[in-house]
Amino acid sequence: MGNYSKGANGTISGKFGSVVGSSWRKVNYLRSLPKKSAKxxxxxxxxxxxxxxxxxxxxxxxxxxxxxxxxxxxxxxxxxxxxxxxxxxxxxxxxxxxxxxxxxxxxxLSKGTLAPLRQLHMLLEGNMLTINWIFIEKRGIHVDDKVIVVIYNKTSNLYDVEESAVRAGGTLSLELDGDVGDELHIWAFCVTRDERKVSPTQYLGKITLPELEAI
Incomplete structure (x- = not known):
């Protein structure tokens, strides 16, 4: 509901018929409502x-x-x-x-100034995915930088996010969920403990879930 005060020269706000009153930086305005386009x-x-x-x-x-x-x-x-x-x-x-x-x-999935993971690669054995990287202690790199791994199952349209690893650990092993033939895409990035600095996204690649051998 619109408000009208102080007569013709007073403050107007809200909707009145085909016009809308508003105020910004102590200046009052009247503007017409936009018409719905038939195009x-x-x-x-x-x-x-x-x-x-x-x-x-x-x-x-x-x-x-x-x-x-x-x-x-x-x-x-x-x-x-x-x-x-x-x-x-x-x-x-x-x-x-x-x-x-x-x-x-x-x-x-990220963009920032924190150093990315060095020599990042992955290995799939059955449904076990192992991600490895090298940790070299140097200025601007912290042992407790959290490693975020994001897995997207394109086939089922589902995401899985893993946050348990830190930069100094150098490795992360995951048991993958999904069905035989599912197509997965995997990314990683790092974030500092205080979450103020983030590394650029690193794409590890695409994998297809294999059929597991019977035991």
Whole structure:
């Protein structure tokens, strides 16, 4: 409900018929309500909408991790999730509308100034995944930097996040969930104990879950 005070020259706020009153920095305004457009969205508008839809589908399940992963960067008012969406649209969408696809190797879950993991690689044996890296103590690198591993099962459209390892440990072993033939994509990044510094995203690669031998 709108408010009207002090007569014709008084303060106006809220909706009155086809106009809206508002005040900003002690200046009062009247503006007309926007009219609903009868025009169909252009192909460019549909393409932009499709990119945002794809971004939300991929990123919203890990919003908390993205808030952490983009917490290091000076965002200028953007939330970590919004910064992640912008990075996703810029770097991780391939193809032409309406046939957009995700570029998993260039997908960013973090962005920051902390040093990444050195000689990072993974090994799959059955459903056991082992991730290894080398720890070298030097300025700006901390033994207790937390290692965040994100696993995306493309087949089932599910994420798994592992946060139990630290940089000095040099290794992490995981028992993978899923079915034979499932396609998994894996990323890692580091964050300091106080969560003020974050490393860039490192993509470890794609794996396919094998059929386990009967015991």
């Amino acid at each position: 169909k969205a252009s192909e460019l508008q549909l393409a932009v909408q499709a990119k945002f839809t794809l971004s939300a589908a991929m990123l919203s399940p890990i919003k908390d991790i993205l808030s952490l992963g983009f917490g290091d960067k000076k965002l200028g008012g953007l939330t970590g999730y919004n910064a992640a969406v912008r990075a996703f649209i810029t770097t991780a969408i391939e193809g032409d509308y309406p046939d957009y696809t995700v570029s998993y190797p260039t997908m960013q």
